[in-house]
Amino acid sequence: MRIIVDLLLVLSALFLPWWLTIFCACVLFFVFERFYELFLVALFMDLLYGVPTEMFAGSEFILSILGVCLYFLLAFAKKRMRI
Structure with a gap:
């Protein structure tokens, strides 16, 4: 199941905004x-x-930085929600 979801996520990275x-x-x-x-x-x-x-000091990895921030923010929220 997780592999299929990962493939769909990669396809969404290619074709979706x-x-x-x-x-x-x-x-x-x-x-x-x-x-x-x-x-x-x-x-x-x-x-x-x-x-x-x-705007970001010439960095190309804006989404990667956003991904790291989102991961820690969502981990904190998930722990608080006890999901």
């Missing part, structure tokens, strides 16, 4: 325990579509 893929990964974070694929999908999207921007 970035915000919808991140939203799907956040929902899946609550479904599966230790959903590290959030990091991998964010890194995958940064490697495919990442462009250096002045």
Whole structure:
């Protein structure tokens, strides 16, 4: 089941907007325990579509940084919700 979901998440990274893929990964974070694929999908999207921007000090890995922040934020929320 998890492999199928991972493949669908990679396909969403290829064909859906970035915000919808991140939203799907956040929902899946609550479904599966230790959903590290959030990091991998964010890194995958940064490697495919990442462009250096002045706003973030020339960094290409904006979604990866967002993925790390979301992982810890969602882990904190999941622990508080006792899911």
